[in-house]
Amino acid sequence: xxxxxxxxxxxxxxxxxxxxxxxxxxxxxxxxxxxxxxxxxxxxxxxxxxxxxxxxxxxxxxxxxxxxxxxxxxxxxxxxxxxxxxxxxxxxxxxxxxxxxxxxxxxxxxxxxxxxxxxxxxxxxxxxxxxxxxxxxxxxxxxxxxxxxxxxxxxxxxxxxxxxxxxxxxxxxxxxxxxxxxxxxxxxxxxxxxxxxxxxxxxxxxxxxxxxxxxxxxxxxxxxxxxxxxxxxxxxxxxxx
Amino acid sequence: xxxxxxxxxxxxxxxxxxxxxxxxxxxxxxxxxxxxxxxxxxxxxxxxxxxxxxxxxxxxxxxxxxxxxxxxxxxxxxxxxxxxxxxxxxxxxxxxxxxxxxxxxxxxxxxxxxxxxxxxxxxxxxxxxxxxxxxxxxxxxxxxxxxxxxxxxxxxxxxxxxxxxxxxxxxxxxxxxxxxxxxxxxxxxxxxxxxxxxxxxxxxxxxxxxxxxxxxxxxxxx
Numbered sequence: 001x002x003x004x005x006x007x008x009x010x011x012x013x014x015x016x017x018x019x020x021x022x023x024x025x026x027x028x029x030x031x032x033x034x035x036x037x038x039x040x041x042x043x044x045x046x047x048x049x050x051x052x053x054x055x056x057x058x059x060x061x062x063x064x065x066x067x068x069x070x071x072x073x074x075x076x077x078x079x080x081x082x083x084x085x086x087x088x089x090x091x092x093x094x095x096x097x098x099x100x101x102x103x104x105x106x107x108x109x110x111x112x113x114x115x116x117x118x119x120x121x122x123x124x125x126x127x128x129x130x131x132x133x134x135x136x137x138x139x140x141x142x143x144x145x146x147x148x149x150x151x152x153x154x155x156x157x158x159x160x161x162x163x164x165x166x167x168x169x170x171x172x173x174x175x176x177x178x179x180x181x182x183x184x185x186x187x188x189x190x191x192x193x194x195x196x197x198x199x200x201x202x203x204x205x206x207x208x209x210x211x212x213x214x215x216x217x218x219x220x221x222x223x224x225x226x227x228x229x230x231x232x233x234x235x236x237x238x239x240x241x
Numbered sequence: 242x243x244x245x246x247x248x249x250x251x252x253x254x255x256x257x258x259x260x261x262x263x264x265x266x267x268x269x270x271x272x273x274x275x276x277x278x279x280x281x282x283x284x285x286x287x288x289x290x291x292x293x294x295x296x297x298x299x300x301x302x303x304x305x306x307x308x309x310x311x312x313x314x315x316x317x318x319x320x321x322x323x324x325x326x327x328x329x330x331x332x333x334x335x336x337x338x339x340x341x342x343x344x345x346x347x348x349x350x351x352x353x354x355x356x357x358x359x360x361x362x363x364x365x366x367x368x369x370x371x372x373x374x375x376x377x378x379x380x381x382x383x384x385x386x387x388x389x390x391x392x393x394x395x396x397x398x399x400x401x402x403x404x405x406x407x408x409x410x411x412x413x414x415x416x417x418x419x420x421x422x423x424x425x426x427x428x429x430x431x432x433x434x435x436x437x438x439x440x441x442x443x444x445x446x447x448x449x450x451x452x453x454x455x456x457x458x459x460x461x462x463x
Contacts, residue, residue, distance in 0.1 A: 101372075
């Protein structure tokens with residue numbers, strides 16, 4: 001379970017998050033949507049404390065992240081995988097090494113164990129034949145699938161997706177969404193920030209609409225997309241659908 | 242004719258001068274290894290959040306960049322041993338250490354800029370995976386930083402090779418010093434100094450060429 005309560009965050013004088021609270025139950029898929037600059041990504045990054053909230057608490061299972069010391073935060077992060085808009089694969093490591101590095105370094109797996117797990121995951125995302133390539137040789141969609149596999153290699157209990165398809169060419173969006181979809185079906189607890197409305201409708205158990213640093217609406221996807229309650233959400237949906 | 246005679250006269254000593262290049266290159270090589278290690282440590286002190294280490298690294302860089310190298314060398318070879326009451330000092334070792342510490346100051350700035358040039362996402366991706374600070378630096382950040390700054394480090398090595406000529410002032414028999422010795426011995430200056438002069442240039446040209454090739458090879462792997 002992930003539970004964020006009354007999160008505030010500012011960058012200098014700019015208030016980015018104003019009293020944001022969200023609870024995600026196990027095996028739940030929460031999709032956060034909203035206009036650019038609404039604080040979606042910042043909120044996501046507050047959950048694994050890549051950004052430190054100014055106020056508020058984040059709990060992951062029973063651990064209060066916001067109360068932990070830095071070294072303890074790193075420990076909890078092991079169970080929270082994160083996928084970024086711009087992939088951030090390690091360019092000097094091969095695809096396989098990207099997947100084995102953290103499990104070996106952080107979890108102390110042997111090379112054999114880590115590679116076995118990595119190959120299984122590469123197979124799962126359909127990239128077995130790319131194991132020994134460097135990331136620069138991959139397409140955007142392939143990179144993002146490797147990035148997902150890299151996060152999964154740590155066997156996380158939760159996954160955070162920060163606009164996973166926003167940097168991709170249109171024809172590569174589908175292959176990435178399919179991987180995320182199948183992850184959702186496997187029961188992974190996920191928070192996804194995305195602009196893909198069709199995907200949101202399909203995969204979400206709960207849709208969260210954010211604007212101007214606040215959560216304006218939380219609803220089941222059918223309800224949200226057919227009959228949004230707030231004026232702001234209506235406007236937003238009209239513009240993009 | 243006079244000039245040719247000059248070269249003829251010092252002919253037996255020409256190999257002596259030329260072999261001085263090994264002393265020069267040894268100093269440059271050892272000093273750059275020390276410089277790299279010192280520079281890496283200092284650069285990590287500079288980018289870290291520890292105020293004490295920040296201050297130390299900044300002070301260190303300020304001192305070594307703010308005084309003439311020849312002065313540092315004199316201090317290390319003549320002044321400090323006297324102060325400590327040490328009578329015999331190995332000039333070569335003093336030269337290597339002084340050059341290494343000096344180069345570390347410059348290298349730290351190069352490495353720092355290299356680390357800063359690494360995409361911030363790399364830090365985030367590593368920490369999101371639960372990788373701790375030191376392994377992240379060692380395995381993820383520094384390899385990428387060093388790849389970016391290899392050309393600059395190659396330049397630093399070339400600079401060291403040239404600048405090492407001032408170790409002649411503390412009686413290390415490098416190529417510069419040898420050309421002076423031979424000059425004094427035969428009381429003829431142009432031929433020995435010209436040989437050393439040309440050889441310095443040749444070595445620097447070769448190193449520049451190698452550096453260029455290295456740079457191109459790295460560019461290709463992107």
